[in-house]
Amino acid sequence: MTKIPTWIPVVALALFDADGRILMQQRIAGKHHQGCWEFPGGKVEIGEIPRLALVREISEELAIDIDPTLLDPCGFAEETGKRDIVLFLYTSRQHCGEPRGLDGQEWGWFTPSEAYSLAMAPMDRVLLGQIDGARR
Numbered sequence: 159m160t161k162i163p164t165w166i167p168v169v170a171l172a173l174f175d176a177d178g179r180i181l182m183q184q185r186i187a188g189k190h191h192q193g194c195w196e197f198p199g200g201k202v203e204i205g206e207i208p209r210l211a212l213v214r215e216i217s218e219e220l221a222i223d224i225d226p227t228l229l230d231p232c233g234f235a236e237e238t239g240k241r242d243i244v245l246f247l248y249t250s251r252q253h254c255g256e257p258r259g260l261d262g263q264e265w266g267w268f269t270p271s272e273a274y275s276l277a278m279a280p281m282d283r284v285l286l287g288q289i290d291g292a293r294r
């Protein structure tokens with residue numbers, strides 16, 4: 159019997175710059191949690207492995223290239239309800255190119271304490287706490 163997952167896998171990236179700041183972006187109008195800040199990323203497509211989905215999403219959203227071999231799994235968050243979603247977070251300190259918000263979204267580099275003061279999507283806030291935990 160074929161087993162089909164009934165939940166949506168989503169991947170996200172905490173990209174660090176040389177000063178230890180994290181890149182975050184704002185969800186655009188018309189999206190669920192519009193105006194909230196999030197880690198860039200998106201849904202894993204059928205047949206994709208998570209880290210390659212993340213390479214694709216980051217290129218589509220921010221016009222930068224990341225090396226899939228330099229992505230470190232960091233944590234995950236989950237939401238159940240009308241749709242069940244699991245959001246997997248990776249970290250990286252490497253990217254090529256200058257970020258641009260290709261969807262017209264605001265984005266920026268934030269220290270972890272600056273990031274805490276942003277209005278964040280709920281799962282992204284959970285993930286921010288996991289990054290902090292991983293650094294202790």
Ligand SMILES: Nc1nc2c([nH]c(=O)n2[C@@H]2O[C@H](COP(=O)(O)OP(=O)(O)OP(=O)(O)O)[C@@H](O)[C@H]2O)c(=O)[nH]1
Binds near residue numbers: 196197200279
């Ligand atoms: N990053 C993030 N995504 C969330 C949260 N809660 C939640 O339901 N989601 C959903 O998880 C999915 C994230 O994938 P995405 O970034 O590619 O979403 P999207 O809005 O571009 O796509 P969509 O409009 O097709 O849903 C979206 O469907 C989003 O609504 C959350 O707390 N953080």
